Amino acid sequence: MSAATHPLLRVDRVVKTYESTAGPVHAVQSLSFDLERGAFAALVGPSGCGKTTLLNAIGGLDRVTSGQIWIDGTEITALNDRDTIEFRLHRIGFVFQAYNLVPVLNAWENVAFVLELQGVGMKARRDRAYELLAAVGLTGKELQRPSQLSGGQQQRVAVARALASRPSLILADEPTANLDSKSTETLLDIMHELNRQEGTTFLFSTHDQRVIDRAEQLFRLDDGKLVASN
Amino acid sequence: MVHSGAARTNAAVNEARLALRLAWRNLGRNRRRSLITGAAIAFALFFAVILRSLQLGVYNHMVATVVGSMSGYVQVSDTAYWPSQNLDYALYEDPAWLEELRANPDVATAYPRLQGFALLSAGERSGVAQWIGLSPEEAAAPLWQARLASGSWTAAPGSLWLGKRLAEQLRVTVGDSVVALGQGYQGSMAGASWVVAGTLNLGNPELEKRSAVVELSEAQAFAGAYGLWSYVQVTPRRIELSEDPTGELAAQHPLAGAHFLGWQTRMPELIQAIQADSTGGRIILFVLYVVIGFGLLGTMIMLANERQREFAMQLAMGMGRGILAGTVFIEVLLLSAAGAVSGGILGRIAVLILDRYPLRLQGEVAAAMEQQGWEPILPPSLDPSITLTHAGVIVVIALVAAAWPLRTVFKTSPVHR
Structure with a gap:
């Protein structure tokens, strides 16, 4: 698949089935869609509809039962564990519901965390981290640890971290679930702006109406199936 | 990737x-x-x-x-001497062999001794003692000099040094006479009257209760064991030599009818x-x-x-x-x-x-x-x-x-x- 001529993300007949004591659970059922480069999209639906499962599969965090997922011309469902980790490290950014910053690293070190794993030199990663912290409105907070930041500020650090390595795709799992309205609006403004300025593709998993309102493309899931998209 | x-x-x-x-x-x-x-x-x-x-x-x-200061880390004795420590299994003096042993750089000290048991009495009091005949060189060594609790090291004939607890038991002090009676070489009777020249701190209460020291020639005369040694006490410079003296030292300094015994062999208890x-x-x-x-x-x-x-x-x-x-x-x-x-x-x-x-x-x-x-x-x-x-x-x-x-x-x- 050529990156220039094909969508950034292609989900092709993906099935994810868990085994449980009560029998098999079909979390995702033959689900397919494409996502264009530079999209600001969201997977929406009620709790338990398979949003997070699908997001995990797209991020290479979980294996699919069948089907294929292509990102930027690479079929990640065909990669072995080692290459999946490498791919994730270089090509995908994550924003989690609970921020999940490393508590013993300060703000800029958290942003530079992925760059450090990639082998980027000290000066380059510091410059990039400071630049991104400025972009998310956290100038002056670079040396503060997560415990010294508010929830909204921590989530902004997490967004900056996700952007640090200039990934093709950012996956955001319920990023606003723990934020108040003001922080949510601020965060969405920042992400939307970065989406426009840097052309970074965002795919959210959410049932937050404020995120849904901002999304330019929606994939509605129900019971593991894609029931609507626009 | x-x-x-x-x-x-x-x-x-x-x-x-x-x-x-x-x-x-x-x-x-x-x-x-x-x-x-x-x-x-x-x-x-x-x-x-x-x-x-x-x-x-x-x-x-x-x-x-x-072990270290009394019986010695290593003893060279007749092969039949241990475990009975019978005076009859003494070695003939061999000064040339002794000099050769002393010249070994692995040997810190080597002193011949004659040793046995006797009944000591002073007035109405008596006690069993192990008498040890020390060579003049050993008695002059700092170790024994430092052990003197009272009195002095003297070369006067008939001098005796008692473990301080034995002296207390016999209620004798420096200058008092002590009579010794025991078995000598090859069934002879051993008897002597010695004068207490000093008392000794031996760092071990049991040794202080039963040790009596005389000069080697005095001991030989007492036991009728002229020209004989019970054993030669050897202190090696390397501790491992005391663990297995039969190997290196014995091979370098063989003595007819004798063997080298480490303290571990002599004192298994x-x-x-x-x-x-x-x-x-x-x-x-x-x-x-x-x-x-x-x-x-x-x-x-x-x-x-x-x-x-x-x-x-x-x-x-x-x-x-x-x-x-x-x-x-x-x-x-x-x-x-x-x-x-x-x-x-x-x-x-x-x-x-x-x-x-x-x-x-x-x-x-x-x-x-x-x-x-x-x-x-x-x-x-x-x-x-x-x-x-x-x-x-x-x-x-x-x-x-x-x-x-x-x-x-x-x-x-x-x-x-």
Whole structure:
């Protein structure tokens, strides 16, 4: 698949089935869609509809039962564990519901965390981290640890971290679930702006109406199936 | 994914630095727990070092007082002399062989002795003594000079030096006469009247109760064993030579009809007593280590549970499990090393203090020790390998306990963040 001529993300007949004591659970059922480069999209639906499962599969965090997922011309469902980790490290950014910053690293070190794993030199990663912290409105907070930041500020650090390595795709799992309205609006403004300025593709998993309102493309899931998209 | 070799090297260096930094900072994230864990390791090591140093120190003291200075680390005697120590199995004097033995650079000292048993009496009081005939060279050595509790070393014929407790028992002091009666060489009667020239501190209560020292020629005359030695007491410069003197020394200095015996062979009961006591000490240490080990395991389980979510997140971000496991390993290593260094230093200081001011036992325990033949003090061993060995053991225990969080790292799924 050529990156220039094909969508950034292609989900092709993906099935994810868990085994449980009560029998098999079909979390995702033959689900397919494409996502264009530079999209600001969201997977929406009620709790338990398979949003997070699908997001995990797209991020290479979980294996699919069948089907294929292509990102930027690479079929990640065909990669072995080692290459999946490498791919994730270089090509995908994550924003989690609970921020999940490393508590013993300060703000800029958290942003530079992925760059450090990639082998980027000290000066380059510091410059990039400071630049991104400025972009998310956290100038002056670079040396503060997560415990010294508010929830909204921590989530902004997490967004900056996700952007640090200039990934093709950012996956955001319920990023606003723990934020108040003001922080949510601020965060969405920042992400939307970065989406426009840097052309970074965002795919959210959410049932937050404020995120849904901002999304330019929606994939509605129900019971593991894609029931609507626009 | 294809990346250049340089990028991979940079990534590896960065990962190692990151692991070290995270491990170091993680130590400070729950300071109280780190302090308690480090303190537990430190105190365990502290007590282990003191316990083992005192135990080994007491053994060394026993060996030094009972063996080293009296019967000798090595004895060269007639092959039939031990275990009866019968005067009839004496060696013929061989000054040339003795000079040759003394010239061996591995031999610190070599002194011939004649030794036997006699009944000593002074007035109405009497007691059994082991008399030892010392050569003039041995009597002039600093060791014996330092043992003089009263009187002086004199070359006057008929002089006798008594263990101070034996002198007390006979109620004699310097200048008093003592009559000795015993069995001489080949069934002859041995009898003499000696004058007390001094009393001796022998560092061992039992030896002080039963030892009487005369000059070698005086002893030979007393027993009618002219030109004879019971044995030659040898102190090697290397301790391993006393463990197996039959090898090197005997091969270099053969003497017809004689053999070289180490103290371990001559005194198996002392070895057995040390081994039995040492086993008890090892069991106590084992219990201490088990308690500390479970304490550390509890800490590691807490650490693993607290961080599981964080581990999952770091894995999701692209951190390899190896580097994550390395972070945990380094953290536990730093924590245990800090505890071990602190405990080792404290233990060493305590041991040095105990060496300067040894514990002196009192009451029944002291009496029991005296009955067994050694001074009731607890001098510690200064062997640094005790500290190093137990520090190593405790660090290994900590690293074994770290297997739990390491297992968590390898079992955590990035999905469960």
